[in-house]
Amino acid sequence: MASVRTFTPERLFRVFALLETITWTLLILGMILKYAVGVGDWPVSIAGFIHGLIFIAYALQAGVVAVNQRWRLGLAALAVASAVVPYATIPTERWLARRGNLEGGWRTDATEDPRDARPLDRAFRWAINRPLPLAAALVVALAVIMTTLLMVGPPGGKA
Helix, strand or coil, X not given: CCCXXXXXXXXXXXXXXXXXXXXXXXXXXXXXXXXXXXCCCHHHHHHHHHHHHHHXXXXXXXXXXXXXXXXXXXXXXXXXXXXXXXCCHHHHHHHHHHHCCCCCCCCCCCCCCHHHHCHHHHHHHHHHXXXXXXXXXXXXXXXXXXXXXXXXXXXXXXX
16 A cells, blocks of 8 residues: 555646546536436436535645645646636646646655745645644545535525
């Protein structure tokens, strides 16, 4: 079994880009079943929930990778926004990899770089050196966001 340290930022981003693409396929299939086949709302409800969950998880991991890779805010926003367009996360991941934006490992140790003294970078190193509590915090964030969105209701309201 691979250790957390061998699960590089590039690999993490690639896995979630693929998962986001898979859930887009599920959602589109659910819509075909609902509207073309007429089986009811359940396929879209199930696929929509799964897609929403993975969309939020993708956005959270993109934020973690963006901080680790020291991306500018615009690049981080572009990475997250790519999940809004069906199947765009894969070309985005490949583009980021070609540009070198996903290279390297996790920044677990301070270097001579003056940015390493910034509070965000210190907090990030603290968190990334504790992968289980970090993962737990991200799962809690995911649950809170999903719960809030479910309470607000589906996009466009009830049909």
